[in-house]
Amino acid sequence: MGFVTHTEGGSWTGGGTEVPNCNLNDRNAITAAFNFMQATSRPAVAALGGELSTLAGCLAGKTVAAVEIDCRGGSCGTAFGTAPRGGNSINMCPPALPPSVQANTDVTVFHELIHSCGGGELDSWSLENRFYVGRGTFTPGKAVINGFPGETTAIGGGLRAGTFVVWNPANGQVSVKVLSGGSWNTGPTVSAGAQILAPSAAYTFP
Numbered sequence: 001m002g003f004v005t006h007t008e009g010g011s012w013t014g015g016g017t018e019v020p021n022c023n024l025n026d027r028n029a030i031t032a033a034f035n036f037m038q039a040t041s042r043p044a045v046a047a048l049g050g051e052l053s054t055l056a057g058c059l060a061g062k063t064v065a066a067v068e069i070d071c072r073g074g075s076c077g078t079a080f081g082t083a084p085r086g087g088n089s090i091n092m093c094p095p096a097l098p099p100s101v102q103a104n105t106d107v108t109v110f111h112e113l114i115h116s117c118g119g120g121e122l123d124s125w126s127l128e129n130r131f132y133v134g135r136g137t138f139t140p141g142k143a144v145i146n147g148f149p150g151e152t153t154a155i156g157g158g159l160r161a162g163t164f165v166v167w168n169p170a171n172g173q174v175s176v177k178v179l180s181g182g183s184w185n186t187g188p189t190v191s192a193g194a195q196i197l198a199p200s201a202a203y204t205f206p
């Protein structure tokens with residue numbers, strides 16, 4: 001784990017040197033973003049309770065040493081980053097790396113690590129919009145919002161649940177996902193807890 005490398009030099013008999021795909025400036029920015037997440041964002045996530053406590057527990061294990069981190073250069077297209085949902089790897093892309101500002105690295109590491117903890121786009125976007133204001137986040141466009149219904153489930157009252165948050169498509173409000181009750185033969189009841197994002201037109205659907 002840690003930074004993915006490629007081999008430079010050597011010959012058909014072997015040898016060569018393992019060189020990280022993320023250059024030194026990239027690695028410094030990514031390491032700073034992980035440190036900010038651990039010191040500042042993770043405690044703020046945990047403080048809202050409900051399933052955000054579960055997310056905070058997952059994020060606690062997401063360190064530079066524990067996560068497979070790659071820099072994919074131009075193969076990323078226009079993405080800031082990508083990450084398999086529920087995996088343990090993140091790919092960082094040029095818009096989120098130097099010479100871009102540190103804030104763009106910070107918010108992208110947070111967004112992709114939420115995916116690696118099992119979160120969907122609703123989870124990653126709403127939580128970065130809450131916790132990274134002034135630190136690289138921006139409101140997602142309608143193309144992103146239009147993907148939320150397909151990755152969430154209805155829980156009654158017009159609300160839809162993601163992995164860690166609950167969304168009200170009618171007014172755009174996002175809240176903490178709270179589980180209660182449940183037994184060996186019935187699932188827990190899903191409800192909306194503390195507000196993450198106030199109602200806004202940007203988060204409404206359709």
Ligand SMILES: [Zn+2]
Nearest residue numbers: 111115121124
């Ligand atoms: Zn995403």
